[in-house]
Amino acid sequence: MLTRREFVKLVALGSASLLLGCVKRQSPVIPTPTAKETVAPSEYKAEFLLGYGKDHKLKGGKWGIGFFPKIHVLERLVEYDLKEDKLIPSLAKKWEVEKNGKTITFELNRGIKFSDGSELKASAVKFTVEWLANNHPLGQETFEGADAIDDYTVSIYYKEEGFFNLAKMAEFHMSIMSPKSVKPENSPKGEFVWPIGTGCFKAVDYKEEQYAIYEPNPYWYERFELKPKFKKFVVKFIKDEDTRVMALKSGQVDAISDFVHGGSAYTPRNQLGILSSMGYKVFKRNIPLTWIIAFNYKKEPFNDVNLRKAVDLAINRDDIVKIFDNQVLPAKTLFIEVAPGIKEAKAQGVVYEFKPDVAKQIIENGYKGTRVDMIVDKSQSDQILVAQLIQQQLKNVGLNVKLEVLESGAYRERRDAGEYDLRLYYVGGTDRRFYMRMFWRFYPGQKWSAYVSERTGELCKKVLGEFDENKRKQYLVEFYKAIYDEHGVVPLYFDIMTAVTAKDVVADYYHMFHYPNGTPFGEPLFYYVGVKA
Amino acid sequence: MKRYIAKRLLQTIPTLFGVSLLSFSLLYLFPGDPAEFVAQIRYGIEPSPQVVEEVRRELGLNEPFLIRYVHWLSHVIRGNFGISWTEGEPVIKLIMQRFPASAELFFATFAISIAFAVFLGILSAIYKDKAIDHFCRIFSLLGISIPSFWLGLMLIWIFSVQLHLLPAFGYGGLRHLILPVLTWSFSFMAIKTRFVRSCLIEELSKEYVVVARAKGLKDRVVVLRHAFRNALIPIITYFSLSIHHLIIGSIMVEVVFSWPGLGSLLVESVFKRDFPVVQALVLISGVMFVFVNIAVDLLYAVIDPRIRYGE
Amino acid sequence: MEFAQGTIFRSKLLNNNLCLIGFGILAFITLMGVLAPVIAKNPYKTNIAERLEPPNLKHPFGTDQLGRDVYSRVVWGVRTTLLVALTISLMSMSIGCFLGAIAGYFGGIVDDIIGRVIDVFLAIPELVFNIALVGVFCLAYGESIWNVILAVVITNWVSYARIMRGIVLSLKEREFVLCEKALGAGDLYILIRHVMPNAIGPMIVLATLNMGNVIMTIASLGFLGLGIQPPTPEWGQMINAGKNYITTAPWLTFFPGLFIAVSILGFNLLGEGLQEVMDRERIVET
Numbered sequence A: 001m002l003t004r005r006e007f008v009k010l011v012a013l014g015s016a017s018l019l020l021g022c023v024k025r026q027s028p029v030i031p032t033p034t035a036k037e038t039v040a041p042s043e044y045k046a047e048f049l050l051g052y053g054k055d056h057k058l059k060g061g062k063w064g065i066g067f068f069p070k071i072h073v074l075e076r077l078v079e080y081d082l083k084e085d086k087l088i089p090s091l092a093k094k095w096e097v098e099k100n101g102k103t104i105t106f107e108l109n110r111g112i113k114f115s116d117g118s119e120l121k122a123s124a125v126k127f128t129v130e131w132l133a134n135n136h137p138l139g140q141e142t143f144e145g146a147d148a149i150d151d152y153t154v155s156i157y158y159k160e161e162g163f164f165n166l167a168k169m170a171e172f173h174m175s176i177m178s179p180k181s182v183k184p185e186n187s188p189k190g191e192f193v194w195p196i197g198t199g200c201f202k203a204v205d206y207k208e209e210q211y212a213i214y215e216p217n218p219y220w221y222e223r224f225e226l227k228p229k230f231k232k233f234v235v236k237f238i239k240d241e242d243t244r245v246m247a248l249k250s251g252q253v254d255a256i257s258d259f260v261h262g263g264s265a266y267t268p269r270n271q272l273g274i275l276s277s278m279g280y281k282v283f284k285r286n287i288p289l290t291w292i293i294a295f296n297y298k299k300e301p302f303n304d305v306n307l308r309k310a311v312d313l314a315i316n317r318d319d320i321v322k323i324f325d326n327q328v329l330p331a332k333t334l335f336i337e338v339a340p341g342i343k344e345a346k347a348q349g350v351v352y353e354f355k356p357d358v359a360k361q362i363i364e365n366g367y368k369g370t371r372v373d374m375i376v377d378k379s380q381s382d383q384i385l386v387a388q389l390i391q392q393q394l395k396n397v398g399l400n401v402k403l404e405v406l407e408s409g410a411y412r413e414r415r416d417a418g419e420y421d422l423r424l425y426y427v428g429g430t431d432r433r434f435y436m437r438m439f440w441r442f443y444p445g446q447k448w449s450a451y452v453s454e455r456t457g458e459l460c461k462k463v464l465g466e467f468d469e470n471k472r473k474q475y476l477v478e479f480y481k482a483i484y485d486e487h488g489v490v491p492l493y494f495d496i497m498t499a500v501t502a503k504d505v506v507a508d509y510y511h512m513f514h515y516p517n518g519t520p521f522g523e524p525l526f527y528y529v530g531v532k533a
Numbered sequence B: 001m002k003r004y005i006a007k008r009l010l011q012t013i014p015t016l017f018g019v020s021l022l023s024f025s026l027l028y029l030f031p032g033d034p035a036e037f038v039a040q041i042r043y044g045i046e047p048s049p050q051v052v053e054e055v056r057r058e059l060g061l062n063e064p065f066l067i068r069y070v071h072w073l074s075h076v077i078r079g080n081f082g083i084s085w086t087e088g089e090p091v092i093k094l095i096m097q098r099f100p101a102s103a104e105l106f107f108a109t110f111a112i113s114i115a116f117a118v119f120l121g122i123l124s125a126i127y128k129d130k131a132i133d134h135f136c137r138i139f140s141l142l143g144i145s146i147p148s149f150w151l152g153l154m155l156i157w158i159f160s161v162q163l164h165l166l167p168a169f170g171y172g173g174l175r176h177l178i179l180p181v182l183t184w185s186f187s188f189m190a191i192k193t194r195f196v197r198s199c200l201i202e203e204l205s206k207e208y209v210v211v212a213r214a215k216g217l218k219d220r221v222v223v224l225r226h227a228f229r230n231a232l233i234p235i236i237t238y239f240s241l242s243i244h245h246l247i248i249g250s251i252m253v254e255v256v257f258s259w260p261g262l263g264s265l266l267v268e269s270v271f272k273r274d275f276p277v278v279q280a281l282v283l284i285s286g287v288m289f290v291f292v293n294i295a296v297d298l299l300y301a302v303i304d305p306r307i308r309y310g311e
Numbered sequence C: 001m002e003f004a005q006g007t008i009f010r011s012k013l014l015n016n017n018l019c020l021i022g023f024g025i026l027a028f029i030t031l032m033g034v035l036a037p038v039i040a041k042n043p044y045k046t047n048i049a050e051r052l053e054p055p056n057l058k059h060p061f062g063t064d065q066l067g068r069d070v071y072s073r074v075v076w077g078v079r080t081t082l083l084v085a086l087t088i089s090l091m092s093m094s095i096g097c098f099l100g101a102i103a104g105y106f107g108g109i110v111d112d113i114i115g116r117v118i119d120v121f122l123a124i125p126e127l128v129f130n131i132a133l134v135g136v137f138c139l140a141y142g143e144s145i146w147n148v149i150l151a152v153v154i155t156n157w158v159s160y161a162r163i164m165r166g167i168v169l170s171l172k173e174r175e176f177v178l179c180e181k182a183l184g185a186g187d188l189y190i191l192i193r194h195v196m197p198n199a200i201g202p203m204i205v206l207a208t209l210n211m212g213n214v215i216m217t218i219a220s221l222g223f224l225g226l227g228i229q230p231p232t233p234e235w236g237q238m239i240n241a242g243k244n245y246i247t248t249a250p251w252l253t254f255f256p257g258l259f260i261a262v263s264i265l266g267f268n269l270l271g272e273g274l275q276e277v278m279d280r281e282r283i284v285e286t
Helices: A004-026 A035-039 A067-072 A122-135 A137-142 A164-168 A218-223 A241-249 A269-277 A305-314 A317-322 A342-347 A356-364 A381-396 A408-417 A431-442 A454-465 A469-485 A509-513 B002-028 B034-043 B049-059 B065-077 B091-126 B131-145 B148-162 B174-204 B207-214 B219-246 B251-256 B262-272 B275-303 C002-015 C017-034 C070-106 C108-123 C126-141 C145-172 C175-182 C187-224 C235-245 C251-285
Strands: A047-052 A078-081 A086-089 A092-098 A103-108 A143-150 A153-158 A201-207 A211-216 A232-237 A255-257 A281-295 A371-377 A400-406 A422-428 A489-501
Touching: A047 A241, A067 A201, A067 A211, A078 A431, A086 A092, A103 A122, A122 A137, A122 A143, A122 A153, A137 A143, A137 A164, A164 A431, A164 A454, A211 A218, A241 A255, A241 A269, A241 C235, A269 A281, A269 A381, A269 A489, A269 C235, A281 A305, A281 A431, A281 A509, A305 A356, A305 A381, A305 A489, A317 A381, A317 A489, A342 A469, A371 A381, A371 A408, A381 A400, A381 A422, A381 C235, A400 A408, A408 C126, A422 A431, A422 A489, A431 A454, A454 A469, B002 B065, B002 B275, B002 C108, B002 C126, B034 B049, B091 B131, B091 B174, B091 B219, B091 B251, B091 B262, B091 B275, B131 B174, B131 C251, B148 B174, B148 B251, B148 C235, B148 C251, B174 B219, B174 B251, B207 B219, B219 B275, B251 B262, B251 C126, B251 C187, B262 B275, B262 C126, B275 C108, B275 C126, C017 C070, C017 C251, C070 C108, C070 C145, C070 C187, C070 C235, C070 C251, C108 C145, C126 C145, C126 C187, C145 C187, C175 C187, C187 C235, C187 C251, C235 C251
Parallel strands: A047 A232, A047 A255, A371 A400, A371 A422
Antiparallel strands: A078 A086, A092 A103, A103 A153, A143 A153, A201 A211, A211 A232, A255 A489, A281 A422, A281 A489
């Protein structure tokens, strides 16, 4: 048993040590410089810390490594320029299309090196294509095979015809990796081990769900005559969006950025205004990703185009973007204006409007007292807010919406079982995914579909098959018009890709969203950032 | 004495058994097919039926409930809580990773709360029904009435947002510890203060105190030297009972301050549907409670032989 | 006689400050809930033009992210919280009293089993179990208020059962009960005639104090995003939605929290007061 004195002593000791601890902490912690730094004090800190919402899966997964390393560690044969609606050279210098796209022959740029120092040759591309054809869902449905014609020329054979094959080569998943990334080396059926690419970063360390560490790839920086502003690029995986924002505010990370996939694990848009007013730098780029209301259009009551029209006209998009302090733009067309065909469609009157009176009339003439179910994924606070506002806007025209805010897993189950009437969804993606997502959302028979009718499905097929730019644009315009006429989806607002950096971070918009050679990127790139020492 | 200990230990067996059954059945309540869910996490969005079957066999999900329970229990007893569904790591490893933070928060709160509870309790007892007693009473009433997550947010607003004095969240040096400890202590010490007060008042009403007072000893001396000393046993017992908070201390405080302890692990795991982790945490917190109780009981019996009413 | 006793009791209640303050607070809050349609506006009505306004004459508690009046949401939140808490309390009280009475009255194996179950539930920290249960229920049955009610009732009945069992045990051996039994009175008769009147007092105290706990649990679950979902106005969930705005719009968290604290305080004051009065009553009796 404790005597009184011992007891008091214990308590006193405890509190004293705590107090002492507090005092001790007040003296600033002076970082001990490493040998190198004492010789030449750097302008920048050695480490750059990024908070990110999704695991980078550097050891691979069903869909390969994460999207962030796919654009930072690897590169692709081509990139996609949304404004021009053109595929532009990247690892490939030029290409020739044969048999209406069943074969595409790429000629590679010379002198490009992987981060391990070996040169990029046709054999690596052949390897990547064959490996994807064997191991990757998208590769399996895309590739027949590949042949190295000579050291720098490679022919890729596709399963189907059409323009989509070329557009797909800019897709994340089609990134080129070194044959040494798998075990046994160079085996198309080999097991993926570690990504080795030609991109700006070299992956050096990784702990699942915790962090990924990268170093600048010297060959890449040499190729573009740049100097990195950090020695180590550390990405911390912080799943919860609020915690990520807090991590930035508390200085635990130098920047936070969106999951470059789009649509999830992003910095809440409703926080961007607050962050920027607090002095953080918000870098944002409009991307052809649009949040929409998706209907359960195969089932009552939204199998009726009239009711879909009522919802469409009842939505005040200008009000919705105010939730986000106008950090995003209201979607009065299906995609942002620079997306191919949008301007032309707009000229033909394909503009989503707010006409509550008309909507009210429609509801009164046949849908009085209708109650519909709207499901929302609770992991995204933005979506909960938007859904509540939509509920009110629909109520204003007489349509009663029951809102169900669901845990992500439950949401997916309800969605897949078709137990809902309305839900929030997105179409499109970052620039490179423009055609990919069109396929997934609007092509007949896809799992993650948004809306398909005979007319829209047919037009979607035509768009994805057409190599000729002008014809493709025409089809796109017709497609937008068809979706508009049938009120297949209700566009709400255009999403953005963001990176938010602390005050002491050196970063600029151009380098954040462009490759050093001027190629526009939809996703934020971090090769040019640094933290002032 | 030995018989008493044996008897008390035996008594806990059904409780422990019940706690384990209850935590195990949480998984049984899991809707849908856990195998498919795990396969989805591990192998991507649409796992093939073969993969799902493989996972089912691996997790032993094809067995009937009782066999699964016995199997699980036999592993749990050896400290093996299975593999986390979402992290793919042993549950025990995840728990051990988070435990230090929980323990740190608990011990700091415990020390501060005891110090204040004893101090305020003595004050209230000495100045019974005076202003200071009323103040302490209001203070402890507020302590049990104010939600800690709200208090935490308000403290963040004052000390981090307005005064820029302390970090708003996170785990790190002692500066990070101050706000969470303050928040938790506020409710943690509330009932303890009252307990100290009532123990002392009861003690002060006893004859020997009256005699001591009659002898002309000063109030302070009477309280500190005699009454407090005698009240120490129930007070220590009462305080020790709260040691079970060591495992999952204050969930709400941990969540508000993003404190990487077991409380926030529980909430995260519920959201991630990582049921092996949830199961393990429910079980461990229950077992901890039982053990702390019996330990305190036995200690009490050792200290004060009159308690052994079992004999 | 009974009448006189009642009057004395009432006057004691009235003389107890704690009781009075607690009762006052609760009466005020309940009145707010009852009068919500009169004294508050539509809690769902959004007005984007007025979003995130600090407290002002038109919006005494300011407005939220969607321009909804925080005051109206807080006032309507009284209804949500009190109704859910009352439902939970009544359900747990019925279950707890029933099981406790059975255990205490019949003893033997029934008592052993119920006693063990009580021990088990007492061992697992309430909130830990609540969170786990709500998590499972959300997945199993989708999102609904009943998840919260069910999860809390599952843990909450225990305290009633334990106290009830104790009361019945102590009464069972009292002479008048034994007498009645000898005279051939039925179990149910004894329980209703003798146990009930004696149990009502402690049960009311327990229920009052417990209401505070239940409100705390509801708010905590709401704050974690596991409880009642938006747009239904509920205090904990309002704080959750407002916590990101703590730097720019602290009123979003301040007012709902204030109402949680005050209503819990009300129940605690009333409960403690009642307990005091009853303790004195007992001292007078003996």
